[in-house]
Amino acid sequence: MRRVDTLLRFATTSLxxxxxxxxxxxxxxxxxxPHFFLKRQLTWLLLFGVPSFYFVSVLDYRIWRRLxxxxxxxxxxxxxxxLIPGIGIRVKGSARWLGFGPFRIQPSEFxxxxxxxxxxxxxxxxxxxxxxxxxxxxYPIAGLGIFAVLLVLEPDYGATLIIGVIGVAIMFAGGTxxxxxxxxxxxxxxxxxxxxxxxxxxxxxxKAFLFPELYPDQAYHLTQSLYAFYLGGVTGGGLGNSxxxxxxxxxxxxxxxxxxxxxxxxxxxxxxxxxxxxLYFVCGxxxxxxxxxxxxxxxxxGITLMVGLQAVVNIAVVTGLAPTKGxxxxxxxxxxxxxxxxxxxxxxxxxxSKASVPNGDLSSLAKAKDRLRYC
Amino acid sequence: MNDRGMLFRFCLMGFLMxxxxxxxxxxxxxxxxxxxxxxxxxxxxxxRFKQDLLGRRGTIVDGSGTTSLxxxxxxxxxxxxxxxxxxxxxxxxxxxxxxxxxxxxxxxAVAVKLHQPGRRYTRISMFVPRELSRAISEENLTGVFMxxxxxxxxxxGALACxxxxxxxxxGVGSAGVEQHYDRYLRGRPGVIQGRLDALRREIYTExxxxxxxxxxxxxxxxxxxxxQLVVERELDALLSSSRSKAAWAIVQDIxxxxxxxxxxxxxxxxxxxxxxxxxxxLNRAIGVNFEPGSSxxxxxxxxxxxxxxxxxxxxxxxxxxxWLYKGRPLRDVSAQGYLTVTEGLxxxxxxxxxxxxxxxxxxxxxxYFRDFxxxxxxxxxxxxxxxGIFHPPERWYGISPTRIPIGQGIATTALQLLTVQSxxxxxxxxxxxxxxxxxxxxxxxxxxxxxxxVVARVIRxxxxxxxxxxxxxxxxxxxxxxxxxxxxxxxxxxxxxxQKPGPGGYSNTDYIASFAGFFPADDPVIAMVIVADxxxxxxxxxxxxxxxxxxxxxEVSRYLGLYGDRSSSxxxxxxxxxxxSGR
Numbered sequence: 041m042r043r044v045d046t047l048l049r050f051a052t053t054s055l056x057x058x059x060x061x062x063x064x065x066x067x068x069x070x071x072x073x074p075h076f077f078l079k080r081q082l083t084w085l086l087l088f089g090v091p092s093f094y095f096v097s098v099l100d101y102r103i104w105r106r107l108x109x110x111x112x113x114x115x116x117x118x119x120x121x122x123l124i125p126g127i128g129i130r131v132k133g134s135a136r137w138l139g140f141g142p143f144r145i146q147p148s149e150f151x152x153x154x155x156x157x158x159x160x161x162x163x164x165x166x167x168x169x170x171x172x173x174x175x176x177x178x179y180p181i182a183g184l185g186i187f188a189v190l191l192v193l194e195p196d197y198g199a200t201l202i203i204g205v206i207g208v209a210i211m212f213a214g215g216t217x218x219x220x221x222x223x224x225x226x227x228x229x230x231x232x233x234x235x236x237x238x239x240x241x242x243x244x245x246x247k248a249f250l251f252p253e254l255y256p257d258q259a260y261h262l263t264q265s266l267y268a269f270y271l272g273g274v275t276g277g278g279l280g281n282s283x284x285x286x287x288x289x290x291x292x293x294x295x296x297x298x299x300x301x302x303x304x305x306x307x308x309x310x311x312x313x314x315x316x317x318x319l320y321f322v323c324g325x326x327x328x329x330x331x332x333x334x335x336x337x338x339x340x341x342g343i344t345l346m347v348g349l350q351a352v353v354n355i356a357v358v359t360g361l362a363p364t365k366g367x368x369x370x371x372x373x374x375x376x377x378x379x380x381x382x383x384x385x386x387x388x389x390x391x392x393s394k395a396s397v398p399n400g401d402l403s404s405l406a407k408a409k410d411r412l413r414y415c
Numbered sequence: 416m417n418d419r420g421m422l423f424r425f426c427l428m429g430f431l432m433x434x435x436x437x438x439x440x441x442x443x444x445x446x447x448x449x450x451x452x453x454x455x456x457x458x459x460x461x462x463r464f465k466q467d468l469l470g471r472r473g474t475i476v477d478g479s480g481t482t483s484l485x486x487x488x489x490x491x492x493x494x495x496x497x498x499x500x501x502x503x504x505x506x507x508x509x510x511x512x513x514x515x516x517x518x519x520x521x522x523x524a525v526a527v528k529l530h531q532p533g534r535r536y537t538r539i540s541m542f543v544p545r546e547l548s549r550a551i552s553e554e555n556l557t558g559v560f561m562x563x564x565x566x567x568x569x570x571x572g573a574l575a576c577x578x579x580x581x582x583x584x585x586g587v588g589s590a591g592v593e594q595h596y597d598r599y600l601r602g603r604p605g606v607i608q609g610r611l612d613a614l615r616r617e618i619y620t621e622x623x624x625x626x627x628x629x630x631x632x633x634x635x636x637x638x639x640x641x642x643q644l645v646v647e648r649e650l651d652a653l654l655s656s657s658r659s660k661a662a663w664a665i666v667q668d669i670x671x672x673x674x675x676x677x678x679x680x681x682x683x684x685x686x687x688x689x690x691x692x693x694x695x696x697l698n699r700a701i702g703v704n705f706e707p708g709s710s711x712x713x714x715x716x717x718x719x720x721x722x723x724x725x726x727x728x729x730x731x732x733x734x735x736x737x738w739l740y741k742g743r744p745l746r747d748v749s750a751q752g753y754l755t756v757t758e759g760l761x762x763x764x765x766x767x768x769x770x771x772x773x774x775x776x777x778x779x780x781x782x783y784f785r786d787f788x789x790x791x792x793x794x795x796x797x798x799x800x801x802x803g804i805f806h807p808p809e810r811w812y813g814i815s816p817t818r819i820p821i822g823q824g825i826a827t828t829a830l831q832l833l834t835v836q837s838x839x840x841x842x843x844x845x846x847x848x849x850x851x852x853x854x855x856x857x858x859x860x861x862x863x864x865x866x867x868x869v870v871a872r873v874i875r876x877x878x879x880x881x882x883x884x885x886x887x888x889x890x891x892x893x894x895x896x897x898x899x900x901x902x903x904x905x906x907x908x909x910x911x912x913x914q915k916p917g918p919g920g921y922s923n924t925d926y927i928a929s930f931a932g933f934f935p936a937d938d939p940v941i942a943m944v945i946v947a948d949x950x951x952x953x954x955x956x957x958x959x960x961x962x963x964x965x966x967x968x969x970e971v972s973r974y975l976g977l978y979g980d981r982s983s984s985x986x987x988x989x990x991x992x993x994x995x996s997g998r
């Protein structure tokens with residue numbers, strides 16, 4: 041297990057370091073203090089991120105089985121609190137943040153942890169009855185629905201989508217009948233489509249994604265992002281030399297930071313970052329499958345998928361394969377809440393890994409492969 | 416749900432995610448390796464910018480040795496606005512009223528300019544001095560911007576306006592020296608190339624080309640602002656006392672041909688040339704042909720003397736004031752009997768001049784007049800010089816040989832009239848007139864220098880000396896030019912009173928009064944011509960123009976130190992300083 045462990049730590053550390061370097065380069069073009077974003081991100085990382093990672097990684101992951109329920113309650117309360125005008129901080133029309141002195145946190149990031157833990161706890165207990173309509177489908181979906189509604193009210197569609205998909209994926213992995221899930225997916229897509237069609241802003245984004253030439257204004261983000269990749273070439277324009285970060289590409293330090301990596305360091309770096317996320321994903325999947333119990337398995341699976349899915353969707357958006365939505369690139373995008381929650385999730389993965397069968401190496405997977413051969 | 420099922424579902428999800436990652440990897444490679452050079456060039460063009468810097472125009476300074484600034488570029492701004500932004504901010508009324516107040520404009524006019532929905536650019540006011548435009552910038556009016564410009568400024572307003580000229584709004588010299596020497600004055604515009612961020616702000620670390628351009632050359636005139644001022648002041652006095660329609664004058668250094676002053680009335684303020692009329696802008700000193708009348712006679716006298724046909728003592732009979740030639744009477748103002756040549760010039764006898772010229776013959780008269788520069792542009796370095804009107808003998812009428820020598824049937828410019836005098840004063844050498852002494856770079860290096868140059872040798876030195884004495888005589892006692900004399904100075908010169916030709920013959924009421932001469936008569940330095948157009952009711956050149964000659968002459972003589980011992984004079988100092996500078 042040590043090797044997988046080490047690889048996971050390596051992937052995480054590398055991603056964080058790449059993130060800091062690029063964040064420094066990106067944010068230097070903005071504002072009066074070129075170090076502003078770097079300082080804040082480092083503060084989050086060193087003050088909260090790394091300590092909570094180590095704390096969580098030495099904790100027995102089984103504690104989350106009991107802790108998840110109060111966490112879900114607190115998360116729901118915080119998400120509701122955000123919606124109250126005067127308490128929640130509204131930026132660009134979305135109320136997503138709560139303020140604590142100089143810091144702002146995004147409760148949805150911590151709700152993600154609670155929901156993964158909660159779904160894993162629920163499905164590990166009732167997974168064997170996954171075939172039942174109520175216990176396998178209705179209850180967990182109702183639980184997810186509460187959070188989805190709260191997030192849609194903010195509104196934060198990116199987080200809604202991610203939490204919805206992760207929740208359903210845990211249900212899928214946990215044993216809910218596939219036919220239910222198909223029905224669920226179809227109706228979910230229908231609901232999502234309705235949401236999009238209702239709002240001209242969202243509709244515009246989708247149209248701009250589909251026909252960028254016809255909607256140059258709405259497609260501005262995307263076009264500028266693609267320019268960054270074009271300019272990057274194989275080796276990039278050199279660290280610090282991005283032109284697109286100079287306000288051509290909005291959100292260059294947050295959602296579109298991957299484009300800056302591509303422009304400054306080229307295909308070599310952008311594909312390396314993608315590979316690091318694949319490495320993270322593979323390690324996460326190995327760790328979770330070798331977890332000693334089904335709670336650990338589902339918890340690890342949810343965590344791995346959460347990080348992997350965010351990365352995949354973010355990169356798809358930045359490269360123009362998915363319509364624009366506000367999703368951060370884990371470990372790399374500027375933003376303390378996302379960084380901390382990603383580190384906590386990684387810490388839980390490590391603690392699952394520690395609890396798995398010692399000296400097991402890859403044997404359990406080999407066993408699993410054997411079993412697979414028979415089916 | 417068993418382990419197998421779970422493994423299957425795990426692997427399915429893993430497979431899905433890895434497939435998506437592969438797709439992303441392919442997409443990355445496509446994006447990074449995809450674009451053509453042309454596409455990259457297009458993207459990079461979006462980042463680049465090029466800005467032309469205004470070339471600073473050279474200054475013009477006077478030739479007095481104090482090199483006072485007569486024309487210079489001052490930093491200014493065009494105040495412009497984006498009407499759409501103003502309207503969207505719903506700030507039409509406050510913006511218009513504030514701008515109108517600061518710029519001293521009509522509120523309505525500004526409001527009309529700003530109320531152009533859909534327009535993105537309108538000029539509110541051009542060439543606003545930097546102090547004022549800065550004050551406007553500090554108001555932070557939405558949608559109001561400044562565009563840098565150079566304002567051509569003439570510190571003395573109308574002084575020497577016809578010599579200096581002005582620069583139009585495109586920065587092109589459009590009159591006077593500004594026009595003639597435009598290619599020297601015009602600076603070389605600079606350029607900045609670099610890159611912009613998306614807010615269209617320059618990224619200073621990315622600056623590629625920074626060429627500040629070159630300022631234009633400095634021009635040093637021969638015009639002396641002190642003499643110019645005196646001339647203009649006296650012309651204004653003349654205009655009001657004689658009620659003339661117009662008046663003009665030139666002062667020249669006869670030894671070099673340098674024009675020390677050139678003025679024309681009516682005039683205009685160079686700083687407000689837009690509101691001037693064509694009549695005001697006309698440089699009459701070189702741009703108006705007129706029949707000079709008697710002030711041209713010295714040319715005929717010089718010709719006859721130079722050819723040895725007459726001497727100052729030769730006697731003619733002046734026919735008691737009326738002489739019939741080819742059936743047409745020629746009259747003198749005062750009836751005279753026998754007159755010497757000296758007396759004939761002194762009393763400005765038309766009949767004596769005509770008889771003398773007939774002895775000279777048409778061809779020789781024509782040749783001398785041409786040598787004096789009549790009927791051709793003299794090549795002064797200013798735009799708009801007229802050639803005069805002087806036909807060759809083949810085209811003359813029967814009585815022309817008796818009329819042309821007395822300044823009828825021939826038109827000259829004031830500069831040509833002056834040149835006859837300065838040629839006589841300069842021992843018979845005709846010099847090319849010019850108003851620009853030299854052109855220097857901003858660093859003081861001489862680019863071009865106008866050297867005094869002899870265009871023609873018209874008469875011999877002894878003839879010139881005789882003529883100087885004759886012309887001096889005509890300012891004495893009973894001479895027509897006696898009012899041109901000023902205290903303590905021997906003056907030489909000739910008056911002219913010409914009826915203006917019009918439809919149906921010469922007018923009995925409209926005259927051109929002139930006086931052309933030089934001083935000191937025995938060792939001339941300065942030649943000067945004064946012309947008044949339609950003075951009323953007094954019309955004679957002796958009464959109208961000669962006193963102005965005296966008034967200017969006196970001040971100029973004192974300023975240049977022409978009285979008494981001239982070895983310590985200012986003129987000498989100016990001259991010697993020029994010698995040092997490599998003449």
